[in-house]
Amino acid sequence: MTVVTTAGVDAAASASTPARRGSWSWLGLVPFAAYVLLFLALPSVLAVASGFFDRRGAFTWDNITALGDPLIVETFANSAGLSLLTAVIGALAGALVCYAMLGLHPEGLVRSAVDAAAGVLAQFGGVMLAFAFIATIGLQGVVRLFLLDAFGIDIFANGTWLYDLPGLVLPYIYFQIPLMVITFMPALSALRPQWAEATLTLGGSRRAFWSYVGIPVLAPSFFASLLLLFANAFSSYATAAALASQGAEIVPLRIRSALTSETVLGRENLAGALALGMIVVVGIVMFVYSAVQRRAARWYQA
Amino acid sequence: MNRLTPSPLTRAIVGIVVGAFFAIPLVSTLIYTLRMPDGSLSWSRWTGLFDPHTVAALKPLWTGLGNSLVLCVVTVAIVLLLLAPTMVLVALRFARLRRAFEFAVLLPISIPAIVLVVGLAPIYQQIGRLFGTGAWTLAFAYGITVLPFAYRAIQASIDAVDLRTLAEAARSLGAGWTAVIVRVLAPNLRQGLLAASLISIAVVLGEFTIASLLNRQVFQTAMVVVQKQDPYTPAIFTLLALVLAFTLLLLIGRAARGTRKARP
Numbered sequence: 001m002t003v004v005t006t007a008g009v010d011a012a013a014s015a016s017t018p019a020r021r022g023s024w025s026w027l028g029l030v031p032f033a034a035y036v037l038l039f040l041a042l043p044s045v046l047a048v049a050s051g052f053f054d055r056r057g058a059f060t061w062d063n064i065t066a067l068g069d070p071l072i073v074e075t076f077a078n079s080a081g082l083s084l085l086t087a088v089i090g091a092l093a094g095a096l097v098c099y100a101m102l103g104l105h106p107e108g109l110v111r112s113a114v115d116a117a118a119g120v121l122a123q124f125g126g127v128m129l130a131f132a133f134i135a136t137i138g139l140q141g142v143v144r145l146f147l148l149d150a151f152g153i154d155i156f157a158n159g160t161w162l163y164d165l166p167g168l169v170l171p172y173i174y175f176q177i178p179l180m181v182i183t184f185m186p187a188l189s190a191l192r193p194q195w196a197e198a199t200l201t202l203g204g205s206r207r208a209f210w211s212y213v214g215i216p217v218l219a220p221s222f223f224a225s226l227l228l229l230f231a232n233a234f235s236s237y238a239t240a241a242a243l244a245s246q247g248a249e250i251v252p253l254r255i256r257s258a259l260t261s262e263t264v265l266g267r268e269n270l271a272g273a274l275a276l277g278m279i280v281v282v283g284i285v286m287f288v289y290s291a292v293q294r295r296a297a298r299w300y301q302a
Numbered sequence: 303m304n305r306l307t308p309s310p311l312t313r314a315i316v317g318i319v320v321g322a323f324f325a326i327p328l329v330s331t332l333i334y335t336l337r338m339p340d341g342s343l344s345w346s347r348w349t350g351l352f353d354p355h356t357v358a359a360l361k362p363l364w365t366g367l368g369n370s371l372v373l374c375v376v377t378v379a380i381v382l383l384l385l386a387p388t389m390v391l392v393a394l395r396f397a398r399l400r401r402a403f404e405f406a407v408l409l410p411i412s413i414p415a416i417v418l419v420v421g422l423a424p425i426y427q428q429i430g431r432l433f434g435t436g437a438w439t440l441a442f443a444y445g446i447t448v449l450p451f452a453y454r455a456i457q458a459s460i461d462a463v464d465l466r467t468l469a470e471a472a473r474s475l476g477a478g479w480t481a482v483i484v485r486v487l488a489p490n491l492r493q494g495l496l497a498a499s500l501i502s503i504a505v506v507l508g509e510f511t512i513a514s515l516l517n518r519q520v521f522q523t524a525m526v527v528v529q530k531q532d533p534y535t536p537a538i539f540t541l542l543a544l545v546l547a548f549t550l551l552l553l554i555g556r557a558a559r560g561t562r563k564a565r566p
Contacts, residue, residue: 025395100308131536
């Protein structure tokens, strides 16, 4: 995602004259800096630090060691599994959509409609997405009743999985594919037709082009997008919260129960420790993402 | 013309399969709102939305929507009056800070809202003491969640015009700094500012995590409350919100294209 903004940095920096000495213009930065410190830096630090203290403010390792509890480990494993599954499916399907749109005029009707739809649906993850799936495959859902009446198939024959961990897979894929389209399309558009022509002129086939040129060039971008999708699913809360009003199978829901109930597993401030765990996972994924994305970006310069 | 393009057949198959995956839940939601208990279809739930009886039952929804609209205004104010002037200042005077600035404003992408809310809870206890527990105070947190989106939109506009020359020209013609910012720079950045405002509105209207865990009533939390008694009305609002968001995004797309054309 950061790739869009980095291109002009060097040009801007070199064209600039140094700020006038002794000027008071730095005062203009103070309000925004104070705002970001107070509402971004402070909450992040508080969230992570609170995991190291008990209710009376005494330092403790209790919450951190609680992360090793089999129940918590399972929660993290559930989250990681769900994120990985939906990221892989979303990335493959999204890449296919991008490929299908290759060669369409970027400002044409189909492209602008798909761009706008992808923008909406990628942000659609939330309680409204949960409602749409309840209306579709919930107990009274249109598709469920249709399958039951027309074919006698009961999708809930083995229990109503929609309100459980497996029920999150379809809704998550629903917002992962559009995010993939948004992040991967620039990379695919940067493939130059000349490369294909060169391959064909040299006697290669379309298959040779994709296996020796296309896919190797696109691989870093694809991998970067996959990581972004993983982080996206891992941090997602609203859809799961609206579908599973009680459960705590994934980390964000476990944080909810830690925040709303007094104690979980008999430990105070477990939410802070869980937040630390999430920040570590998402932080590592996003760090690798930006490293891979930087490498992928060298093909973008048109 | 282009040897990379897929065959029309491939294009059609992908379009139909993926299109169906995305259309089925939406069409189902529409049918769900139309289907009556006896199996017939009717628009009565849509037309009944403004019925005096239902208006009372939907009170949480209207309260939540009202709160969310207030939050939209305050959040857009934070973007336009705090973020945008700071970005202009960084572009004009502190170009060397740009990398650090960019790192800070893109950071909220990597910090999940559910993590932020753990740290926001104690801060909002203090805010509650200072300003009361009005829903509008959430805008401080929302200003942070929209930062990356608003930043990208405004920065695209800043990159497209030569702020420094414009500012120096205006200054040498005798304009004060207020006039430079309000009458020279802001009009040149209006597409970015518009896109940033629209995307901020979209994000604020869709936000659930922070509001629900800080116990504030906004549009999305009200939907969950209402859904427990009446699953149909939230479904109707879901479809309306999607149509609204799609229209907003098309507008942003047009605004962005306008910016691109303005570039030399």
